[in-house]
Amino acid sequence: MRIVTLIILVFLLLDSSNIVYAQDDKRKVEIITIPYTSANTETASPEYYSFPSKHEANWILNIHNNLIYNKDNSEAKVVLRLKENPDDTDFIEIVMFGPPSYRLWLGIANEEIGYMRIYENTNAWFVDKSVALSFVQNERLSVNNGQRIVLDRLRIGEFTLSTIEVYGMDKTSTDFSVHGGDIKLDIMSGNPLDNPVLMIPPILGVVTAVTIITLLMMKKRT
Numbered sequence: 348m349r350i351v352t353l354i355i356l357v358f359l360l361l362d363s364s365n366i367v368y369a370q371d372d373k374r375k376v377e378i379i380t381i382p383y384t385s386a387n388t389e390t391a392s393p394e395y396y397s398f399p400s401k402h403e404a405n406w407i408l409n410i411h412n413n414l415i416y417n418k419d420n421s422e423a424k425v426v427l428r429l430k431e432n433p434d435d436t437d438f439i440e441i442v443m444f445g446p447p448s449y450r451l452w453l454g455i456a457n458e459e460i461g462y463m464r465i466y467e468n469t470n471a472w473f474v475d476k477s478v479a480l481s482f483v484q485n486e487r488l489s490v491n492n493g494q495r496i497v498l499d500r501l502r503i504g505e506f507t508l509s510t511i512e513v514y515g516m517d518k519t520s521t522d523f524s525v526h527g528g529d530i531k532l533d534i535m536s537g538n539p540l541d542n543p544v545l546m547i548p549p550i551l552g553v554v555t556a557v558t559i560i561t562l563l564m565m566k567k568r569t
Contacts, residue, residue: 374537375400379511381530383414386425386515387523393426393514395433398534401509404485406536408508409477413528416445420522424450425530428512429480439480439488439506443472445524451478453490455503466490466497482506508534 377398385394408429416423423445428438440454451471456462472478476493483489485505490498511532515524 374535375402376533376535378531378533381511381513381532383525383528385513386414386525386530388514389516389518389521390426390514393428393512396511396513398509398511400536401431401507402534402536403507404482404505404536406482406508406534408480408482408532408534410441410443410480411477411531411533412443412472412474414445414525414530415527416525417523418446420445420524421448422517422521423515423524425513425515425524427530429508430510430512431507433510433512435510437506438512439503439508441478441480443478449473451492451497453498455488455501457504459504465501468497471497482508 377400379396379398381394381396385396388394410427412425414425425443427441427443429441430438437457438455440452440456442450442452442454444450448469449472450467450469452464452467454462454464471492473493478493479491481489481491483500486502487500488498488503488506489496489500513530
């Protein structure tokens with residue numbers, strides 16, 4: 348009975364958190380749009396876009412890729428590097444290839460490890476779904492591709508997001524990567540105590556754990 352009561356309380360907390368969030372003006376919610384032309388720039392001369400604020404911790408970034416890829420270029424892609432400042436060598440990298448592969452790769456670069464590709468797969472991003480990155484507890488990075496979690500709470504150290512570096516062509520002789528469209532990025536950040544929405548993943552984890560424990564106890568009794 349106590350376990351059932353705990354589950355109910357957790358769900359009530361989850362539901363009430365949305366109400367508090369709607370009334371909370373301490374959160375940061377910002378949106379930028381990247382035109383398709385940025386995906387046709389070269390590695391040596393990328394373009395940069397900045398959010399109005401610096402997002403130091405506890406942020407969720409949604410990437411909506413609406414680009415129209417060049418079907419004649421089998422390596423058509425867009426590279427997004429998340430940075431604090433344009434000159435930084437530390438970054439989180441998201442690379443999204445066009446059809447037919449719809450390949451997605453994720454990379455990390457910092458002084459301690461250099462550059463490391465941490466995920467790569469085909470058919471790993473979807474036109475009608477956003478790729479969501481969350482950075483919580485000042486060091487843990489998770490990524491959801493719209494269907495599943497592809498990276499779960501990887502420790503990467505402290506990271507501040509403010510600038511987006513964008514390119515898509517490796518050299519001048521490469522065919523254009525895209526013909527049109529854009530990429531929309533929306534970010535929400537803040538202290539989890541001020542932004543209860545950021546507490547939803549941990550709360551869901553608690554709910555799942557409690558549910559599993561309940562089922563195991565019921566099974567033992569039977």
